[in-house]
Amino acid sequence: MRFLLQRVAFYLFTAWAAITLNFFIPRLVPGDPVQSLISRNQGRISADAVQSLRVLFGLDKNENVWEQYLDYWRQLFHGDLGLSFTFFPTPVSTVIGDSLPWTVGLVGITTIVSFLLGTALGVGAGWRRGSWIDGLLPATTFLSSIPYFWLGLVAIALFAGPGSFFPSSGGYEPGLVPAFDQYFIPSAIQHSILPAATILVSSMSGWILSMRNMMVTVSSEDYITVAHAKGLSERRVALSYAARNALLPNVSGFALSLGFIVGGTLLVEIVFSYPGLGYQLFQAVGAKDYPLMQGIFLIITISVLVANLLADVAYLLLDPRTRKS
Amino acid sequence: MAISPSSIEQVIPGQGAMAQPSAAPGRAKRRRFRFLANAKAATGVVILAVYGLFAIIGQWVAPYDPDARSSDVLQAPSARHWFGTTHLGQDIFSQILVGARSVMVVGLIAGVLATILSILIGVTAGYLGGAADEGLSALSNVFLVIPALPLIIIVTSIVDQASDTLVALIIGCTSWAWGARVLRAQTLSLRRRDYVEAARATGERTGRIILFEILPNLTAIIASGFVGTVIFAVMSEITLAFIGISSISSWNWGTILFWAQGQQALAQGAWWWFVPAGLAIALLGTALALINFGIDEFVSPRLRSAGRTRIRTADGRTARMRVGFTPVLAPTRPVPAPREEVAP
Numbered sequence: 001m002r003f004l005l006q007r008v009a010f011y012l013f014t015a016w017a018a019i020t021l022n023f024f025i026p027r028l029v030p031g032d033p034v035q036s037l038i039s040r041n042q043g044r045i046s047a048d049a050v051q052s053l054r055v056l057f058g059l060d061k062n063e064n065v066w067e068q069y070l071d072y073w074r075q076l077f078h079g080d081l082g083l084s085f086t087f088f089p090t091p092v093s094t095v096i097g098d099s100l101p102w103t104v105g106l107v108g109i110t111t112i113v114s115f116l117l118g119t120a121l122g123v124g125a126g127w128r129r130g131s132w133i134d135g136l137l138p139a140t141t142f143l144s145s146i147p148y149f150w151l152g153l154v155a156i157a158l159f160a161g162p163g164s165f166f167p168s169s170g171g172y173e174p175g176l177v178p179a180f181d182q183y184f185i186p187s188a189i190q191h192s193i194l195p196a197a198t199i200l201v202s203s204m205s206g207w208i209l210s211m212r213n214m215m216v217t218v219s220s221e222d223y224i225t226v227a228h229a230k231g232l233s234e235r236r237v238a239l240s241y242a243a244r245n246a247l248l249p250n251v252s253g254f255a256l257s258l259g260f261i262v263g264g265t266l267l268v269e270i271v272f273s274y275p276g277l278g279y280q281l282f283q284a285v286g287a288k289d290y291p292l293m294q295g296i297f298l299i300i301t302i303s304v305l306v307a308n309l310l311a312d313v314a315y316l317l318l319d320p321r322t323r324k325s
Numbered sequence: 326m327a328i329s330p331s332s333i334e335q336v337i338p339g340q341g342a343m344a345q346p347s348a349a350p351g352r353a354k355r356r357r358f359r360f361l362a363n364a365k366a367a368t369g370v371v372i373l374a375v376y377g378l379f380a381i382i383g384q385w386v387a388p389y390d391p392d393a394r395s396s397d398v399l400q401a402p403s404a405r406h407w408f409g410t411t412h413l414g415q416d417i418f419s420q421i422l423v424g425a426r427s428v429m430v431v432g433l434i435a436g437v438l439a440t441i442l443s444i445l446i447g448v449t450a451g452y453l454g455g456a457a458d459e460g461l462s463a464l465s466n467v468f469l470v471i472p473a474l475p476l477i478i479i480v481t482s483i484v485d486q487a488s489d490t491l492v493a494l495i496i497g498c499t500s501w502a503w504g505a506r507v508l509r510a511q512t513l514s515l516r517r518r519d520y521v522e523a524a525r526a527t528g529e530r531t532g533r534i535i536l537f538e539i540l541p542n543l544t545a546i547i548a549s550g551f552v553g554t555v556i557f558a559v560m561s562e563i564t565l566a567f568i569g570i571s572s573i574s575s576w577n578w579g580t581i582l583f584w585a586q587g588q589q590a591l592a593q594g595a596w597w598w599f600v601p602a603g604l605a606i607a608l609l610g611t612a613l614a615l616i617n618f619g620i621d622e623f624v625s626p627r628l629r630s631a632g633r634t635r636i637r638t639a640d641g642r643t644a645r646m647r648v649g650f651t652p653v654l655a656p657t658r659p660v661p662a663p664r665e666e667v668a669p
Contacts, residue, residue, distance in 0.1 A: 145610025150603035263474025
């Protein structure tokens with residue numbers, strides 16, 4: 001329990017650091033982005049909205065930095081992330097709310113599947129060191145060195161196109177209304193196969209390799225020899241003795257590299273014009289939509305923190321030592 | 326990019342290949358290149374050397390000016406244009422050659438910066454311990470958990486048309502945390518070694534102990550951290566260029582992909598526009614990853630892919646060799662017990 005509380009405290013601290021970082025980034029923006037927005041949308045911005053944006057960008061000259069900081073927190077607790085420039089006057093929180101389920105669905109599922117599949121293959125490769133799987137390792141290295149987005153481009157060129165089963169962009173058939181019905185769900189799945197496969201291919205090899213190396217290290221431990229000496233079946237030794245112990249560093253590695261993986265998968269969304277956070281971030285960057293960029297960064301960070309916390313809980317369940325005191 | 330928990334963490338340097346006492350001077354020469362005896366490392370180093378060469382001379386050997394337009398619009402690869410041309414008739418082969426420099430320079434600067442930061446923070450935290458350790462570890466853990474790429478994208482997009490150097494600095498400042506974490510763990514285990522205690526007892530200054538007693542034993546970890554950061558930096562730079570955030574006036578492989586994507590190269594079937602750049606990136610990443618495997622296996626020989634593990638015995642049966650095992654074959658027929666007696 002103490003372990004979990006420590007982790008929660010750490011994640012709260014990280015969240016605070018990320019939010020503070022997010023507070024300072026827009027203050028580096030040169031010029032007055034709010035003023036230019038106001039002049040673009042003459043008379044169509046309410047005074048409240050202007051005030052909220054001014055707080056966000058720290059342009060309120062009547063306040064010192066500390067008061068601005070408190071104001072920023074007050075806005076956050078009200079769920080107010082400012083107004084999006086591109087989708088003006090939609091609030092950022094609405095834009096993010098629309099795209100978050102897509103990213104969580106695509107990135108979340110593929111990340112977990114890739115971790116499980118890669119770990120399973122790594123167990124095999126590490127246990128039977130010197131078998132044909134070792135020969136595949138250089139190939140997986142090559143695959144993982146390819147940038148995600150490039151693999152996506154190639155996948156589109158090869159598999160998508162006019163008349164192909166795989167659509168090259170979007171998250172569902174245009175004309176459909178997002179709902180849980182028999183038209184929308186198959187269309188959404190059909191649109192997600194290609195991006196998901198791209199992410200799987202390029203992210204899996206990292207797991208294979210780290211699990212293989214841990215298996216090799218573990219399989220020369222004394223307790224493995226003892227397990228063999230007891231006459232346990234090969235399968236039992238490999239899975240319950242070696243793999244179970246080799247899994248622990250991989251789970252903590254999973255937690256730590258989540259940030260990297262999420263960053264990479266956002267790019268796949270850009271290539272496939274998938275309606276998730278990554279594509280939204282891409283559009284926001286193109287339009288210099290600072291409130292939207294910040295909001296997306298904040299949401300991504302917090303999602304990664306939550307995923308980390310879940311990985312820690314998994315670690316707690318797998319490793320009895322952490323439960324001792 | 327998934328970062329694999331490096332196997333180096335598990336190895337105690339005092340027992341690894343690194344710590345073997347240097348042999349007689351005559352043999353030292355031969356051992357210096359032992360790292361390259363590893364096939365993976367050698368392949369990686371050779372590929373990297375070719376890239377380095379192109380980064381230096383690419384500007385001069387490029388057959389065309391990468392910006393020069395010509396009437397050969399959107400041509401497939403041919404003898405005149407090895408990798409084909411763009412929608413403006415620019416030679417893609419020349420763009421790739423010229424772009425190599427920017428990629429290598431950004432990777433190098435970001436790698437060096439991140440490595441220096443990780444040494445400063447990781448080793449200091451591990452060696453000093455106490456409150457300094459708590460603070461510095463928390464700092465690196467925070468940087469580790471925050472998704473780096475979105476942060477880099479946002480920071481870079483604030484600067485208009487960021488130059489290569491600036492991109493490298495931003496990447497370097499955000500990607501040191503992994504190295505710092507690994508270095509701290511290793512320093513912690515080195516700190517209480519006898520030779521460090523001895524140095525402390527003879528009154529060496531803390532700075533000298535860290536520089537001359539601890540750092541040399543961290544060489545392998547620092548090297549693999551550096552290579553890992555270079556991979557990440559190259560990928561990030563190319564990503565930034567591909568999204569169109571960093572300066573698009575200078576050539577790198579991301580810029581080529583940016584134009585290819587923007588001009589609908591895919592829809593027009595111009596595969597030559599984006600395939601060479603992607604392969605160049607993947608090959609560079611593979612070379613660096615191979616060097617890292619080489620370092621891992623150099624330090625921890627157990628990780629080498631075993632050669633032949635199936636062995637044929639004299640009586641025609643096969644046995645599979647495994648780490649920590651001596652295969653025992655049940656005798657096919659009763660073997661007479663050896664007659665010799667052991668001398669007392």
